[in-house]
Amino acid sequence: MENWPEIALNHINDALFITDRSHRVIWMNRNAEELFGITLAGVRSKPLAEVTGIQQISSLLDDHFERKACCEPLFEKAEATVKHSGRRYYFKISVSQVITPAGFDGALVQLTDITRFHEMEKFKDDYISVISHEFRTPLTSIVLGVEMLREGLLGELNSLGREIFEAIGDDCNRLTKLVDNLLELSRIESGTIYIQAEPVEVADLVHEAVRPLQIQADKKGIALVTDIPATLPPVAADFNKAVWVLTNLIGNALRYTDAGGTITVQVKGGRRRLYFSVRDTGCGIPEAYRDRIFQKFIQVRDPEKKRGGAGLGLAIAREIVTAHGGEIWVESEVGKGSTFTFSFPIFRREGMLG
DSSP states (O other), rough: OOOOHHHHHHTEEESEEETTTBBBBBEHHHHHHHTOOOHHHHHHTTTTHHHOOTTTOOOOOOOHHHHHTSSSEEEEEEEEEEETTEEEEEEEEEEEEEOOOOEEEEEEEEEEOOOHHHHHHHHHHHHHHHHHHHHHHHHHHHHHHHHHHHTTHHHHHHHEEEEEHHHHHHHHHHHHHHHHHHHHHHHHTOOOOOOOOOOEEHHHHHHHHHHHHHHHHHTOOOEEEEOOHHHHHHEEEEEHHHHHHHHHHHHHHHHHHHOTEEEEEEEEEEEEEEEEEEOOSSOOHHHHHHTTTTSSSSSOTTSSSSSOSSSOOHHHHHHHHHTTOOOOEEEEEETEEEEEEEEEEETTTTTTTT
16 A cells, blocks of 8 residues: 555655654655755764754754644744755745654654745845835934924914824824834844844843833733743843843733733743743734734734734844744734743853854
């Protein structure tokens, strides 16, 4: 009888590998052999990161096996040169759990070639960057003009005039923030953002992120609490950018949590990473949005809430976390709340990003 599952896997266009818990190659499909110019007999029992030349696979597999309670696939993007062909590829890496009735417990690693899409995305990002720069100069002039008129430098305004200019000023501020976020995202995705990783104490990071939002939480009648063990080691992170990520997640939780609710900022330790979570008791995220929530310009629409930003905050947060060598994901249930979690590597003397 033919092995139909293996035949099917050999006809998938992606490169597929199965590894054991030590990251050693157990099986691979035909496309993986052709792409990397290898044979199963030649690489069996070798570490997958060594076989492919993609070092991110090692940390991604560590994260996968460390998250015992979570069976959801992990995803990451990687750039690599394939020695066999000398070609430069961009891959989307997916790691899923593999358990057999015989007791084998390993991982399925799927490498999807996204080189063409990466190039198209880069062209789009370069275009957005140029347009954003072109917006900045006239927008600055409009903001200055509005401020002059609103302050009465060109004559007094009546109540209706002040109301109109308040609305114009708010829209100008919203556009300025949009331009700033677009430029920041463009810098991150083009690789020009600089991550200055250094040992950061967890308590300092959390305190800096929570402090400016505590007053806002108190005014809304929301309990903002922290749960940080005293024995956690420092993480390897860019302090200001790490604070930005945590502040953005807490700010989002405040926006979608009603009075009487609770937002909990929690940090847990792992073998190689620390996991930061922001858990709220808010409205939750509909299932249709969960897979897209970290994409650009995606907003969860709630008619009872005021309009938020442009849907760039979580996209920027994901890029910052990824630049640190971490990951970010969300778990949510409508009507019960959401938990956003991201990881940063533990600071190690012999090498910052482990």
